[in-house]
Amino acid sequence: MTSGSNVEEWASLAATPSVAVVGLGGAGCEAVQDLLTLGIPGVQAFAVNTDAKQLLATGVERRILLGQRELRGRGSAGDRGVVLRAAEDAREELVRRLRPFEIVFLLAGLGGGTGSALLPFLSRHLRATDTLPVPVVFLPFHVELETNAGRRENVEATVDELEQMGGLLVALANEKLRRFATLPIHRVFQVRNAYLHSMVSSLVDLIENPSQISVDLSTLKRHLRLSGLSTLVVGEHHISEPERLVHQALSETLLDYHLSPSASALVHLDGGSNLTLQTLDRVLTAFRQRLGEPRQLAFGTRVRPEFREVVRLTAVIGGLRSRTVRDALTTRGRANGPVPAR
Ligand SMILES: Nc1nc2c(ncn2[C@@H]2O[C@H](COP(=O)(O)OP(=O)(O)OP(=O)(O)O)[C@@H](O)[C@H]2O)c(=O)[nH]1
Numbered sequence: 001m002t003s004g005s006n007v008e009e010w011a012s013l014a015a016t017p018s019v020a021v022v023g024l025g026g027a028g029c030e031a032v033q034d035l036l037t038l039g040i041p042g043v044q045a046f047a048v049n050t051d052a053k054q055l056l057a058t059g060v061e062r063r064i065l066l067g068q069r070e071l072r073g074r075g076s077a078g079d080r081g082v083v084l085r086a087a088e089d090a091r092e093e094l095v096r097r098l099r100p101f102e103i104v105f106l107l108a109g110l111g112g113g114t115g116s117a118l119l120p121f122l123s124r125h126l127r128a129t130d131t132l133p134v135p136v137v138f139l140p141f142h143v144e145l146e147t148n149a150g151r152r153e154n155v156e157a158t159v160d161e162l163e164q165m166g167g168l169l170v171a172l173a174n175e176k177l178r179r180f181a182t183l184p185i186h187r188v189f190q191v192r193n194a195y196l197h198s199m200v201s202s203l204v205d206l207i208e209n210p211s212q213i214s215v216d217l218s219t220l221k222r223h224l225r226l227s228g229l230s231t232l233v234v235g236e237h238h239i240s241e242p243e244r245l246v247h248q249a250l251s252e253t254l255l256d257y258h259l260s261p262s263a264s265a266l267v268h269l270d271g272g273s274n275l276t277l278q279t280l281d282r283v284l285t286a287f288r289q290r291l292g293e294p295r296q297l298a299f300g301t302r303v304r305p306e307f308r309e310v311v312r313l314t315a316v317i318g319g320l321r322s323r324t325v326r327d328a329l330t331t332r333g334r335a336n337g338p339v340p341a342r
């Protein structure tokens, strides 16, 4: 027999998976700072860097400085090797601090040494625990890669490693931000970080709040185990146009490039009390039209009065073929979908 209070304790433990966001290197730490500014309740933030000044400049409470012995508080200037040695020295501490979380978002701008080295390193070591790592990569502007072979090598090596590992991988291409070219550069990154904020919030919401048709952390993990390389898709739109919601959400990712015919999908909708089965059907049909008949399709819905006329889509699309992101790096001019400012 299980006592009542015990059940409540277990329910609350099971219902509140803990989530962390971890900024790696300069761009990653800036992104975590922006997420904190926008507010991510219940999510713990960490900043990890080899650059002590950058680390101090973030308002993130939990800071981890790496590589003091060789780098003496400076960045690595693109040297992944030195960062990997530092990470190996600090491996126990890093894993000990991150493994208590159910999901750990790892954010880094690719092309430097610190973020590019730490991202696959931590993903690999967290995968060996029960923690689900979600690597989020910011892909440099094409011009940065064309003019710097070392940077390109760093980006490609990191992307290859992450794609081979499989699991969830979110890639946000700076090239997609060109439509904001007249904004100051830090504002452009803030636009991207606002989009990232909607991704983190949607995923946290998905696993923390019970749905009518249930999708939870276990569903997500099972789905990922069966799906190989996957990515996260989010979007919001007026309830009258479910097809447009799907179209917009998909075009904001790198999925334009390589939809595998065997893709799998986990689709979740949040909407107001006017969210009907018909809306769900239209969303799923639109998904099938874009993805083909997925090998695996799971879906869930949740009604929330505050959504009124808006529907929010959170989806995990799996079965992406490897080299999706790497190919996108070399596909000039096709990364033209907007990243929405929320
Ligand atoms: N500062 C900044 N850079 C960004 C951002 N998003 C992408 N980048 C790019 O991120 C890439 C990596 O730069 P950093 O994050 O400074 O590199 P790092 O990981 O700190 O590595 P090292 O300084 O070389 O040790 C570069 O190509 C930047 O152009 C952002 O939001 N802020």
Ligand SMILES: [Mg+2]
Binding pocket: 025, 026, 051, 075, 076, 112, 114
């Ligand atoms: Mg740096």
